[in-house]
Amino acid sequence: MTGTTEPSGYPDPDHGPTEKSTGTRPASTRITGVVPLALAIVAVIAATVCVVVFGVRAYDVYADQYPAQQTRDEATQAAEQTVLNVTTIDPADLDGFKKRAEASLTGKAKEEVLGGKDGSVLDMLSQAGPGTAKLSARLVRSAPSEVNADEEKAKVLVYVITTLERPGQPGVDETRGFDVSMVKDGDTWKAENLLGLEGIAYSDGGQAGNGQAPAPAPGGGN
Numbered sequence: 001m002t003g004t005t006e007p008s009g010y011p012d013p014d015h016g017p018t019e020k021s022t023g024t025r026p027a028s029t030r031i032t033g034v035v036p037l038a039l040a041i042v043a044v045i046a047a048t049v050c051v052v053v054f055g056v057r058a059y060d061v062y063a064d065q066y067p068a069q070q071t072r073d074e075a076t077q078a079a080e081q082t083v084l085n086v087t088t089i090d091p092a093d094l095d096g097f098k099k100r101a102e103a104s105l106t107g108k109a110k111e112e113v114l115g116g117k118d119g120s121v122l123d124m125l126s127q128a129g130p131g132t133a134k135l136s137a138r139l140v141r142s143a144p145s146e147v148n149a150d151e152e153k154a155k156v157l158v159y160v161i162t163t164l165e166r167p168g169q170p171g172v173d174e175t176r177g178f179d180v181s182m183v184k185d186g187d188t189w190k191a192e193n194l195l196g197l198e199g200i201a202y203s204d205g206g207q208a209g210n211g212q213a214p215a216p217a218p219g220g221g222n
Helices: 027-086 094-104 107-114 121-128
Strands: 134-148 153-165 172-185 188-196
Touching: 027 094, 027 134, 027 153, 027 172, 027 188, 094 107, 094 121, 094 188, 107 121, 107 188, 134 172
Parallel strands: none
Antiparallel strands: 134 153, 153 172, 172 188
């Protein structure tokens, strides 16, 4: 009889098993499928690590570095203003000097400048009279030497150029330095100690008109 030969169900001895007959894929096909999956897993792990590292660094900045930086900046700016306030004196306007000092000082510094058992800079200025020299100042530079964010305290070195102006005479410029101990008083930074690195004579010449010696710089030591 002629016709189509029925498949015998056995593999052709002249040909190897086909992909369909074995039910498996070539190794190259399997690797091609595995590589993207592995890369995806690695990418997820890397992303997770980055998130953790970023989170730790962000927390460190927020919890440690930011408060310290904020304390440093605020204390330094307040120390600069304090020194300018106490080195800007018009003997004819001591009320203005007093207000500026009260806004900038606390503790020992406040007593020494505004009043204490041993007298004060304000008392000396009042005794010198309104005809004595004026004092003004401009900031040169500043730098914090100590910062304690937890206790809200800092020490700042501040340098200013003071100008002493006597009636009828040109102003005399001098560079002065202050070691300022700052503390947070409520919401405001104030100086609790002012140590003048060099003295400043506020009154006119070596003797004031009433025989009093020139007033010393606001200052004090520990």
